[in-house]
Amino acid sequence: MTDIIDRLEFFLADRGIYMLALILFAVGIYGMIACGNYMKKIMCMNIMQVSIIFFFLTFGQKEGGTLPIALENIFSAEAYINPVPHALMLTAIVVSLGTTGVGLALLMKIKDIYGTIEEEEITGKGGK
Template sequence: MMTLINTFLADKGIYMLTLLLLSLGVAGVIVCNNYMKKLICMNVMQVAVIFFFLCLGQKSPGTIPVAMDTVVKASDYINPLPHGLMLTAIVVSLGTTGVGLSLLLRIREKYGTIEEDDMLRREELMTRVEKNGGKRD
């Protein structure tokens, strides 16, 4: 029984950890009240997927994919494609974080807070002002 668990953890344990990380991220985005924390959780979630791809590309006796005399067969080197894909994904995640941070700055400027509860209260206030006074968009 112990050997079974050991082999499972050795083979698939890392995927369980990335799954845990992913669920933590998704749960954080849903549960957190602070928008900054939501953004951080979003990043955690993206990192989990990057780990997932890197684990896919991992192969234990493999080395770097460079043409050398000792590296001949496909089993000798690691497939570089998942790493290449993840470089793109990292860039995308950088872009998303950048947009998110600049949106947060604007929200902070306009509402004076980045807590969701406070913002909902202000929004209610704004709607009431709109109904009484002139129409704004």
């Protein structure tokens, strides 16, 4: 029994955080498929994007590293965490903002034409 607990603790300390990213991703995908409301679909898409960003940021971590702001006279790579995932994910966050904005605009258009944003009612009506 203690063996299992030890291995579990080892796993959680080593790669446990990937589990969290995976769970977030699964929640997002499940919601995007199963939710009938388009607003909820957009929110689930955001959750999925956050999980991807989270996954990338975990790659940048280093034990004993500090923020990627260069201090005086310390130029060794061990002293700082990896700046590349941060730079990439900064732009990913901005793009997720753009997709959410366009999604909201489309949602208002759908509400105008069909009078609802529930998927069941829209497919039941079958157009205008």
